[in-house]
Amino acid sequence: MTQLARRLTTTDAVVVGLGSMIGAGVFAAFAPAARAVLPVGTGWALLVALGLAAAVAYANATSSAQLAAQYPVAGGTYVYGRERLGPWWGFVAGWGFVIGKTASCAAMALTFAAYAMPDGAPTVVRRGVAALAVVALTAVNCRGVTRTARVARWLVAFVLLALAVTLTVVWAGRDLVVEVASTGSAIGVLGVLQAAGLLFFAFAGYARVATLGEEVRRPRVAIPRAISVALGITVVVYAAVAVTLLVVLGLDGVAASGAPLAAAADGLWVAPLVRVAAAVASLGALLALVAGVGRTALAMAREGDLPRPLAAVHERFRVPHVAEVTLAAVVVALVATVDLRGAIGFSSFGVLVYYLVANLSAWTQTGGDRRYPRALQVFGVLGCAALAVTLPWTSVVGGAGVLAAGVALRALRGRRRG
Template sequence: MELARRLGPADAVVIGLGSMIGAGVFAAFAPAARAAGSLLLAGLTVAAVVAYCNATASAQLAAQYPTSGGTYVYGRERLGEWWGYVAGWGFVVGKTASCAAMALTFAAYAVPAPWQRPAAVVAVLALAAVNYRGVTRTARLAMIIVVAVLAVLAVVATAGLLGPPGPAASRGASPYGVLQSAGLLFFAFAGYARIATMGEEVREPQRTIPRAILTALALAVGVYAVIGVALLHVLGPEKLAASVAPLADAVHAAGWNWAAPLVRVGAALASLGALLALIAGIGRTALAMARHDDLPRWLSAVHPRYAVPHRAEIALAVVVCALVLTVDLRGAIGFSSFGVLVYYLIANLAAWTQTGADRRYPRILQALGALGCVVLVATLPWPAVVGGLAVFGVGLLYRALRLRLA
């Protein structure tokens, strides 16, 4: 049974924007400033260029293959089954860890420490229930969250731009530091793939998906640029680099102390928005993998009334709740970043093979996108690379054993 096409252009853009304007905007600028200093905006520009190249690859592929699964499907169709499996495995495993991290991040902003794990479980179950009831409910809730978060970010940007200027930087940054900051910022707004993973539920997908991907990315980059300028202005590069909560520090530095609670609420909502989109995206990728027996076949079921991959979403919620209750993943999901870059590398390689009417963008964009992914991987801390290789090694072993025993 196939999923129902219920999402319009605005719904697709909102889901993509909700994936990108997540908790990352409240936390990514500090480590990026530590890496790039006063050249933070140069790092943001590099990240935006790589993201644009990757987005054109995803948009072009989604127009040709408007089904659930994203790069898992594109890799299988264009490069071979193993390529698709690597992309799908990296996405499902890495983003499952990201779900737990987002749930814990929400709880850290929303409730006192003793209640954080129970609150994170409640958040996972509540959002899984929203997804279970149909994709239109997911889109409506995403719209509410995105509007609220953008309102909070507008307050932060206004405070930062109108506040007194912070101290100037006392040191420069190396090209490596700029690239490392680009890697950190790229991961913060790389959620446009969520639109492609839901390609089976979008109306007029050949037209809607490419436009929605690029529109959502453009809006997210614009928001990040404005916030980046505001933070650099009011805090200065060094104070920004040392900040634990840069957006809250920005409103305090501007003298807008009354806005600090709003920042806390905005961060909690942004975490929920990212979690909502992650649950939807992982469920659809798991559905596609189960259809080809790369995950257990029973996960491929589609609910007869709500037209969602309900078993995949229930299984995901159970696993994420278990992680939330047992492990603190907020600072230990480097392999998820590794997986994102591998995922987009395969998307670029798959898009490179498209020809004729299926080619919408010049091949040079796929070449730049693939090169950008490789370069940004090289900037990751070595524990993230080792963890990523280990996760992919487990996945490859699993598929090899399954094929041998089949």
Template structure:
């Protein structure tokens, strides 16, 4: 691995778990269930289970690799070290491009829950700039802000679930009514869309250079954060099915808000809005941190411009990478509506984890913590879920990867010349 200015190791196990939770218990809770229900119908819970299994396999691969390579960059670094530079580049490129679109989507989601339509884009830009400033001041501030946001989101979710189940009229028959969907293809498509929500545990691995005792901390933090997130998602999914049914979820633009509105606790509707806004902020905060670290790793290897590899001498963060990212996200927020970018983001992230599973499969016995069978299941699961994503997402993702391949090939050609 290339050397350069290093980041400071300031994160403990609790900090790492919170950052992972902040990435996973985010806007996906408020945005991913509707398209997943349209694809799978009442088999939404099966799709959630498939997504959780694939996510667990990928999480163990990431944790195992991060313990051996505790550097910023996540699978970009692991792919380079275990498989070769091109594998690493494809993983890093997919992560940076897909998650940059997700940043814009999270910022717009936050604004949609807090201000009228005419104010949404300026407020989204303000959110991006504010959270970039938090990240700029150091990783401990990122962890502290994420802890506060996660607490708010969990409290709001608890209120929303209670308002739906106690204040509403849950119907067990809705768990299986309105199956709809497209059979197993629809179930797998819903799993691919819901995987978007679970992908946040990668943030722990991409920040491996800032974790204390990474060989011990990361393998503990990643499965723990994922397990907590799966439990929350399962509770919310069951609540939505009991109150709205699969058809109601699929028609809704804000399923949790509609579930609360269907009951008698009308005072709880603003609480759901606060929770959605906080969840979007938490996801955006963790995304900015994770993309900045992957950009830093790619710049160190000249797969992105080398001047992006600068580390702030006082705050020990990749400040140039985060500032450039903020500018790009603000540009997207002001020009494009990316709230429908779930499929595109899932495409890039699933291929990112495909590389992680293949890289982990090659690790020798002295670095192995989980059986190779999990990496096989994870890799196959990633390929299957990619193939079942909506075709516009697959087409857009393929085009973006082609641009990345051409960019790197051109750079290598110029370097040889």
């Protein structure tokens, strides 16, 4: 038996989505995005980039919700692409998701270790702590999806509370002298697009809700609602953080800091809280990522696009344990050998390709399955394409190369079968 059990409520699905989005991105993504718009010299550019990333994420979210309501099974856009556009489209979506989010898993683990360990800790110790985090959270996932959702609920509650306290204390304890609404220079289009592509990394967690489609109760109602609620809460939180960073540090200060929230709280009593919250948020994101990638791998293995043994489901806990353990082994290898500070761009490229296929798939839906206007899907396709091609060139070349390699290997396997 390979069918997953429906054990999650709508609230559980919202929490899994929040745990995926409000993770390390809120503590780390603003710095590279600020560097992308730094030549513009105004905080408006960063806020416009954040708004653009949120708008593209919303278009993608509506397409995902519409598709998930019609196809409430594990696999997300891998399944949607196969059903609506054909096997090759599904493979491109699934492969982009798997490679992008595998890199994200490693990035989350390394981010956790960076915040959890003292500044002077040796690199080998940090990598060891990151690997232990991967093993521990994979073990949690393998014990069942209800445990995953329960742990995610506590992690999200803590991070949201910590962020609320930190922002309140920073606003009360700092001299807020920077004008966010400076109009001293024009907004550069290329810089804004690149910053939006980098910030999109922090919004992409709602995909994990769709990949849990086979485990959510009343999925036709629960999944669209959970995606919309989780994304809405995340946009509000990110906007509050962005404005706070700009009025405290200014655009230059955000760009210069590897941990801008910690820099904004430096010298205040909440500074240690920021560090703890960042570590906990990274764990929450990693927990949801392992669950989401494991279920996409399960769906691809069912169709033969990945090795068949990855389709195994544990008899007792009803989770894709082979896929998750295999993913954990790959991620441990990455955190032990690779510096993934540039993984945000690579991950964004793969996930933007994934959502481009989602928007194209949703465009083909008709009748009662259509919940949103096609204009949103057009905007989603154009937005995903624009953000993907304007990412740092190393991310574009690397992402395109790995995608092409996957397509070539699938074609070769098809010829051998023939």
